[in-house]
Amino acid sequence: MVIEFHLNVRSGVSPYLQLVHQVRQAMRLGLVREGDQLPTVKDVVSRLAINPNTVLKAYRELEHAGLVAARPGVGTFVTTTLSDASLAAHGPLRRDLQRWIAKARQAGLDDESIEALFGDTFRSATEAGVA
Amino acid sequence: MTAVLQARGLGKRYRRRWALSECTLAIPAGRVVGLVGPNGAGKTTLLHLAVGLLSPSAGAIEVLGGQPDSDPRHLGRVGFVAQETPTYSALTVADHLRLGAHLNPGWDSQLAGSRIEQLGLDPAQRAGKLSGGQRAQLALTLAIAKRPELLLLDEPVASLDPLARREFLQGLMEVVAEHGVSVVLSSHLVADLERVCDHLVILVASRVRLAGDVDDLLASHHLLIGPRRDLATLPDNQQVISARHTDRQSTLFIRTDAPILDPSWTVEQVSLEDIVLAYMSQAAGTRPGRGPGLGVQR
Amino acid sequence: MIWLTWRQFRTQAAVVFGALAVLALVLTVTGLHLRHLYDASGIATCTTRGDCDPVTSAFMSNYSLLRQLLGPTVLVLPAITGIFWGAPLVARELESGTYRLAWTQSVSRTRWLTGKLTVVGLASIAASGLLSLLVTWWSSPIDRVNAERFKADIFNERGITPIGYAAFAFALGLVAGLLIRRTLPAMATTLVGYIAAQVAVINWIRPNLRAPLHATGALQPLPGAGAFKPGAQLTKPGDWIISSHILDATGHATNTIRIGPDAGCVTTRTCLAGYREVLTYQPAGRYWPFQWYETSIYLSVALVLVGFTFWLIKR
Structure with a gap:
């Protein structure tokens, strides 16, 4: 199996979205490539004790986004590879972020403040992007 | 959206006490529905009415488009796992399967047999000697091997330990995945159902x-x-479920389908349990805000 | 449905019918012996020889303990089946919650109850019927000698009435279980109800199943100093004497007649003159009609009770 799902029911994120995120994440990190088969609905259901409709909905969403394709009677397969272009950028970005964290520590911020600052900035940037 | 279970002004009275009154609801087909409410909300009464163990004192209930009475054909279309999952303690596991086969024309003995085998139950074991989890699994096997279109479960996991609870729900979800049966599960704790439900009905005082x-x-x-705020100044599309204020701060639990644009708010996502608690405490008339405040974790 | 009932019931059925089989064996052996003793005793011809008293008491001394124990079992078995089979039949399902399992299978409640009733009800009736048959056959030489089978405490230990008792006790247990919904109280109610029914029938219903006959006659002086036996002169053997009064010359009921040793009437043998005996009785010929009446009364009540359970269980 190429990917194993997990679920956090306290997060407030609906379960199907969590599954979608996990597949996208795995694709982005290059863990899942074109041609890989996603776990069958029954596998996910019996592992996580979740509603099969949730899994189906997640797979439909991924299919809709053009990331996977269902082959009836066989399973659901990944049709694209996301990571190629962006994966290369991960290294430099990670290094930038590490430098930024080091700077924040030097300025006397503790871990919580760093997280809060990052989260806040990230959110306002996203909202600015939306609006 | 077709309803597998529909109640209109449904009521049940025991002598002078109403266990359920003026209950109106529709439960859609093809879902796993969580029927959640505090103890005494009428969940068990509602389910007993739905399987014909009780007949209504007022109003009407329709299950799979028919009256739930003791018509055997209709009984065969609805599977029921009662609270505390009763079984005949003197009969063995194999006896229970034979019982199911004798009493149900649509009995799927292959399904029943393979489930018992998969669960690792000894067919010669008396039901009275089974653990709570095993007994629940046996009761579930009986209910699904009659191949119902609708499966009703009354607090099936309330008395189980966490592992047995997980195993029970896994088994249930596998059945849903394989046979596409509609399910209604009742519980007084939404935490039991969070993973498995895709539809929720909160029942408070009928x-x-x-x-x-x-x-x-x-x-x-x-x-x-965010900063303290007068509720009247909120946009019309934001329905306040509960609100709590300090001198400087307001904490609001709201329902809205529109995005929240006001930058003065910090918006937190809420879990299903938070939602249930908010509606229950609103109905109970307790100080609003207590429910949602509890469950917020980031 | 029959299968489930049988599966739940077979152990209890095996115990009762096993015990009955053992009893049948014992009674067949001793019963045949008793018949042999009867034939050898010469009771049949004692009247011609005039030695009935010693011959009879010699015969009656055989198996007297077994005789005394056997009669009541016929009365007790219907109560036992009513209490242990009838009362828990539905009450235990209601109490343990298994009715929620049974009533949600693809079988209507009416059919479920019919299955239970057929298996357990018929078994109850069969057990009491068989026992009564055995006991009636076994005691028939004794009953012939005694001529007391119409008497209140023997009438209900013979013949077909135990079938009615068994049906009634079973149905009573069923209704009690369904109404009370708890096994133990339902069992207690069944016992109390069964005893009450027996008492009521014996004292008020059975004596009046047909208008009793009355007879009046002078008190005959007894030969020698024997105990007074009511109705000895007015009735035939096998009649059931329901009540007997002694009236004095003025027509008042009396219990004692005092005759001093020096009373003049002793010599003239006229001390009992003027006293009369007044009897209420049912003649021996009504024995079988009465068996049928009583059985049908109990069976009818049982049917009504069973009908009531069918009505109750639909709600």
Whole structure:
């Protein structure tokens, strides 16, 4: 199996979205490539004790986004590879972020403040992007 | 959306006490529905009415488009796992399967047999000697091997330990995946059902407080935290479920389908349990805000 | 449905019918012996020889303990089946919650109850019927000698009435179980109800199943100093004497007649003159009609009770 799902029911994120995120994440990190088969609905259901409709909905969403394709009677397969272009950028970005964290520590911020600052900035940037 | 279970002004009276009154609800087909409410809300009474163990004192109930009475054909279409999962303690596991085969024309003995084998139950074991989890699994096997279109379960996991609870729900979900049966599960704790439900009905004092698909409910409920605010100044599309104020701060539990644009709010996502607690405490008339405040974790 | 009932019931059925089989064996052996003793005793011809008293008491001394124990079992078995089979039949399902399992299978409640009733009800009736048959056959030489089978405490230990008792006790247990919904109280109620029914029938209903006959006659002086036996002169053997009064010359009921040793009437043998005996009785010929009446009364009540359970269980 190429990917194993997990679920956090306290997060407030609906379960199907969590599954979608996990597949996208795995694709982005290059863990899942074109041609890989996603776990069958029954596998996910019996592992996580979740509603099969949730899994189906997640797979439909991924299919809709053009990331996977269902082959009836066989399973659901990944049709694209996301990571190629962006994966290369991960290294430099990670290094930038590490430098930024080091700077924040030097300025006397503790871990919580760093997280809060990052989260806040990230959110306002996203909202600015939306609006 | 066709309803597998529909109640209109449904009521049940025991002597002078109404266990359920003026209950109106519709449960859609093809879902795993969580029927959640505090003890005494009428969940068991509602389910007993739905399987014909009780007959209504008022109103009407329709299950799979028919009256749930003791018509055997109709009984065969509905599977029921009663609270505390009763079994005949003197009969063995194999006896229970034979019982199911004798009493149900649509009995799937292959399904029953393979489930018992998969669960690792000894067919010669008396049901009275089984653990709570095993007994629940046996009761579930009996209910699904009659191949119902609708499966009703009354607090099936309330008395189980966490592992047995997980195993039970896994088994149930496998059945849903394989046979596409509609399911209604009742519980007084939404935590039991969070993983498995895709539709939720909150029943408080016989009344439906909230009903909807879980994804929609999660997407439309938010916790807003910000500077103290007069509720009258909120946009019209934001329905306040509960509010709590300090001198400087307001914490609002709201329902809205529109995005929240006001930058003064910190918007927190809420879990299903937060939603249930908010509606229950609103109905109970307790100080609003206590429910949602509890469950917020980031 | 029959299968489930049988599966739940077979152990209890095996115990009762096993015990009955053992008893049948014992009674067949001793019963045949008793018949042999009867034939050898010469009771049949004692009247011609005039030695009935010693011959009879010699014969009656055989198996007297077994005789005394056997009669009541016929009365007790219907109560036992009513209490242990009838009362828990539905009450235990209601109490343990298994009715929620049974009533949600693809079988109507009416059919479920019919299955239970057929298996357990018929078994109850069969057990008491068989026992009564055995006991009636076994005691028939004794009953012939005694001529007391119409008497209140023997009438209900013979013949077909135990079938009615068994049906009634079973149905009573069923209704009690369904109404009370708890096994032990239902069992207690069944016992109390069964005893009450027996008492009521013996004292008020059975004596009046047909208008009793009355007879009046002078008190005959007894030969020698024997105990007074009511109705000895007025009735035939096998009649059931329901009540007997002694009236004095003025027509008042009396219990004692005092005759001093020096009373003049002793010599003239006229001390009992003027006293009369007044009897109420049912003649021996009504024995079988009465068996049928009583059985049908109990069976009818049982049917009504069973009908009531069918009505109750639909709600």
